[in-house]
Amino acid sequence: MEKRNFRWVKGLHEVRRGTLYSFKDESHSFKPDLFNTPDHLSTQGHKDSFLFCLSRINSPMISALIHFYKERGLNFHSPYRAPFGGINCSEDCTAEELNFLLCCVNKTAICEKIKYVTITARPSCYNQALHEVTDKIYLQAGFIHFLNQRNFHIEVRQLPFSDIICKQESRRLNKCKREGFEVAQVMNPVMSTIYLFLENSFKQKQYPLSISGSQLDTLFNRFPDKFLVFAVHSESRLIAVSIAVRVNERVLYNFLMADLHSYRSFSPGVLLYEGIYTYCQKEEIIILDQGISVDHNGLEKPELIRFKKNLGGQESLKITYKKYL
Structure with a gap:
């Protein structure tokens, strides 16, 4: 150095x-x-x-x-x-x-x-x-x-999340709520549990995780007010999780997101996004950064892009x- x-x-x-x-x-x-x-x-x-x-x-x-x-x-x-x-x-x-x-x-x-x-x-x-x-x-x-x-992002406004998403995702959101699923920010998360959930989900999709468990531990220990965990539970069972990063006063970046394969028909990720969007409203965050949509080879994932757009995602450029x- x-x-x-x-x-x-x-x-x-x-x-x-x-x-x-x-x-x-x-x-x-x-x-x-x-x-x-x-x-x-x-x-x-x-x-x-x-x-x-x-x-x-x-x-x-x-x-x-x-x-x-x-x-x-x-x-x-x-x-x-x-x-x-x-x-x-x-x-x-x-x-x-x-x-x-x-x-x-x-x-x-x-x-x-x-x-x-x-x-x-x-x-x-x-x-x-x-x-x-x-x-x-x-x-x-x-x-x-x-x-x-x-790159995709959601502009956070005063409108409720249900008003900015497409009808298909709105039906999925209501389905999650009828099933009694609940979304919340996880305070004092057990990172070994969160990481294992992420790791298993990514393995099922045959995608490598871009960060190790020890690296994630380091980030949460160093920046407890910047790295946040949101989760969806079905009763006591964890079925979807997101790690988000407060990049600055204006932006929250949705860094990692995963769900339980057996619950995928419910699309708990939609409810998860609603929880994150609501958090942004409370914290006066105006940009929810959804990130790029590529696989481990750098190729775009059309289904993920469609999902982000359905949730109100808008396109921007990352150079x-x-x-x-």
Whole structure:
């Protein structure tokens, strides 16, 4: 890991590079997404990780940042093990400032003889206006759209969940309720039980889980107020579960979801989504991020896409950028 910082100055702006905790005592002019905080980055399991931070000379606060890890000393990637990385910044950051930030990344990559830089940005639905700005910045800096993926999200409004879903899913929702199924947030979850349920469900579908039990334990222990469990029970039996992540004040990300195969005809996932949607309403969360819909080979899953759309899911764009040096 880098033991020293690097600093560049241009006009009234400066960019510094440092280790994950080099800037831990400095304030920000914005609240970074969870996946871009040093505490979360430190759980991603890569030792050679670092940050570039942009600030204004006349202000002590960080106004933009981007993190990377170095792969085998040859490539820069953002992120290592998270849904996204990329530029995280204040809404008042100018194109000039963000260009300067990426220019410093580029200078560093060239100096260290890096072959390419890869950045997976957050979905456009998180902030459409800011997405359009950063997309132009990446392209101007010489990046290409290496991978465009369809992401889905639900806009959380005052309307009840039953009003935003299609009639077919509404019937399934009512069926779950007639059966007496109940959905609730699980307080103080036993993670070994939750993980075993997820693991068995994924095995039945012949899909690998993207996270280990120990990694999940670490995340829940480190971020008990950010990683949440929602579950559907039939009396005392667990029949569906979801792990959601509070990415920022505006967004809840539905990270992992599974149900019991023997109850699939009831579609308890619909009731599960209602519980999560209701939680978002209470917490004034405006975006329920449903994520991308691909299998372990990166191929889209049409049935999952249809399910998300039936629940009111809207399409947005998640871009992975790449620059060859």
